[in-house]
Amino acid sequence: MAAEASNSDLIQVVALLGAGVIAVPIFKRLGLGSILGYLAAGLAIGPFGLKIFSDSAAILHVAELGVVMFLFIIGLEMQPSRLWGLRKQIFGLGVMQVGVCALLLTGVGFLTGFPVSQSFVAGAGFVLTSTAIVMQILEERGEMSSPNGQRMVSILLLEDLAIVPLLAAVAFLAPVAAGHAETTWATRLIDVGIGLGSILGLVIAGRYLLNPLFRILADSQAREVMTAAALLVVLGSALAMQLGGLSMAMGAFLAGVLLSESTFRHQLEADIEPFRGVLLGLFFLAVGMSLDLRIVAANWQMVAFYVIAYMLIKAFGIYLVARFLKSSHRVALERAVIMAQGGEFAFVLYSSAMAVGIIDGQANAILTAIIIISMVLTPLAIVALRYFTPAVEQTLDGVELAEDLQGSVLVIGFGRFGQIASQPLLLRGIDVSIIDNDVEMIQAAATFGFKVYYGDGTRLDILHTAGAGRSRAVLICVDKGDVAVRIAEHMRAEFPLVPVLARAYDRGIAMDLIQAGVDYQLRETFESALAFGQSTLEKLGVDEEDAAEVIQDVRQRDAARLDAQLAGGLQAGRGFMKGNMPVPAPLTPPRRPGRAMDEGTATVLGQSVTVEGNQN
Structure with missing residues (x-):
């Protein structure tokens, strides 16, 4: 029996690797991107495909570590000085976009007959753009350092930070929605205090403990210990935030920021990168498996309506904010299409809302399906945008044409x-x-x-x-x-x-x-x-x-x-x-005038060849 279980586990591992290896190159060759390839592969081997996996939730729980490590890598690139330089974009552009989109999406739910609390949770979850998808798109297109790319990264950072007040808002809305009268203001304040204490503790540990720790480990000259320590920092930070009632990804990001100016930054990035890539791919595979086709089929009209409505309204809000802040039409449109989907943090928010009774299990499944489908549609929307948008024409303002030049x-x-x-x-x-x-x-x-x-x-x-x-x-x-x-x-x-x-x-x-x-x-x-x-x-x-x-x-x-x-x-x-x-x-050795060349050998491109004597 143990051997059969072992074989079954091995089959699942091979299926995961094989699905990604086959699907991703095909989708990239078609111009659809690696993310859509992973999602399609997950759907194919999941409960509604070949049924190789039946418990996609367990895989998704493990695969969330890919997002955690991804945000740790992002944090390593975000030195405090750089974050301070982006403060206007993070807390200006980011806050404005999140606020406008949350208001618009809450209005969609409210106007279609849902209570304010449920409408807010559903809309706020969809506001949280998929960090993994957008960062992957920017990385593949080489636009991470472009001005528009930097603005999108700033917005993503603000949205990642927004999970904290949103989870707090869910806790405040819970008594009203679920009738939990025993929940007092003191309890709420204690929860908020625990969250703030977790952040403060992580900052202090990162400021005073991490660098001395890595210095001691580096002196041991044991590479595997450094790798283990890097994983310990990432996962330990994530766990600390989770125990404080906050986002695991936020903890990893803060740890990365605290280590961004460390002399061990490049070593940490090299140690984490292989795990990050594999687990991030696993995350998208698990998201594809999590798409419950039975619920989609039973509520396809509702799902289709809200996918289209949420994506269009969110895109409109993003475009509106971008144009208000003087971005060009093309840049605003591109940003709206790339960021129009929901994200992985919505799963966290919806699960928390279900746990406290704001939404039930079926609503959670429907909202999760809406998020996943929006993620699937994003690469297709980008392809459509590229197809229907004319190529960028260079403006010749202030540039003189080459006419009647007289240079020698x-x-x-x-x-x-x-x-x-x-x-x-x-x-x-x-x-x-x-x-x-x-x-x-x-x-x-x-x-x-x-x-x-x-x-x-x-x-x-x-x-x-x-x-x-x-x-x-x-x-x-x-x-x-x-x-x-x-x-x-x-x-x-x-x-x-x-x-x-x-x-x-x-x-x-x-x-x-x-x-x-x-x-x-x-x-x-x-x-x-x-x-x-x-x-x-x-x-x-x-x-x-x-x-x-x-x-x-x-x-x-x-x-x-x-x-x-x-x-x-x-x-x-x-x-x-x-x-x-x-x-x-064959090479001949150097010679001075009047000096005969000696015979011998020389190495050319890894081959030993004979050097002949003087042929003059």
Whole structure:
């Protein structure tokens, strides 16, 4: 019997891992995001799918630790100074959005015939946006540090903190809703005091105990002990808050903030990250399993109505607040769609409300289904927004177009490479015309005194108006290899007498540029890597002259390989080159004039090769 139980547990573990591994890549490939993949996978293996799991609530209880660890990681990134810098957004924008949306959503419940207390609990739960979903979306899109991303993070932080007063509000509403007359004001104040005491105790422990603790553990040189201590801090903080009647996630977040300026911050983040990723995926799988399709089917009209009504009204409230605070229409609309769903903290709030009698079990199940469906619909709503919203058009306000430029040298592309390449020309007093198609870069360059014109070098008409035909030389400094090749081909076809010098991304692009007829090409990392290698040799004690000879030998051999490849002898080699990696070839040791080379061996790309004697 024990073996059968063990096999059953193993099957469930394999099912969880397999469902995530299969579903998430498929949904990401379809552009729907990993979250929807986890939710769909959970639904497939849950009680209403393949029935591999029957008790999704138990899994959800464990999986909530993923959200706890996720907020600990967020806290580590939120130094107190940074939080203080975001105070206006957290307590200004955040409070305004939570307040407006809570009022609107409470009104939806009240106007559809529910008591004020139940309407408030249902609406307030839906106000609490899914931190996990929004942070995952921002992380996948690389917008965590963008201004709009920072505002959304600030709102999420305020909503996470809002669970404290909301749970207190549930405690205050309970006697009225459930008829618990024995609950006194003293009891309520004691509960609030316990919560505040838990926060104060955690702050004191974090301020005076955690750093000395990790310093002692670091001296032990035991990596597994540090990992265990990191888990202890996260879970212990969460437990302390839970025992105080507050949110586990809030405790983990506070612990992260208190450790954010610690010298052990990066070590803690590295130790927690693997657990956070796995458990967060497990959380979304459990949420998918928790969707009770029987209740949805029995009350589908109510569920559908409130999902649509809550999401639309909440989106409207978010958009209204964003526009009131001077955000653009596009930014406000994007924020409204991304944050229109309910969140995982709603489950905590609804469970607490059910425990004290504000709502019954069926209402809790219906509200939970509404939250889950809204979470499922969020990735689809983002896809729809991307489909129906036109692409962002760059505004050319304050930017001059490239027309009738008269410079002696035309520089196309003014990124890091172009900025450095143009400096020697400017210092010699050479008249340089510069074009780029990145408006933000042009505006930034203007603040440093550079005159950069807007123009796309891949267009022949722009090359004509930018003066490419009149230039003494054209420098192609764009960062995209295929774009550089297209510009070079235009130059060869239209202005064959104008010297063209080009930046190459890698060896393959360098060959394409040579075939396109450029007069000079340079792989963007080649010379800097050679200088780096020469400095390394000198640090290792190699004589400066010998080191320079080695670098010159590498340079000559690279040129010879490139010529051989262009001649067709090693064209197939491009299939197994990575970036600037050449085809392995025997190296000759450095030699001074008049000195015969000795025979020996050298290691090239991990292979020992024979170095032959003097062939001159």
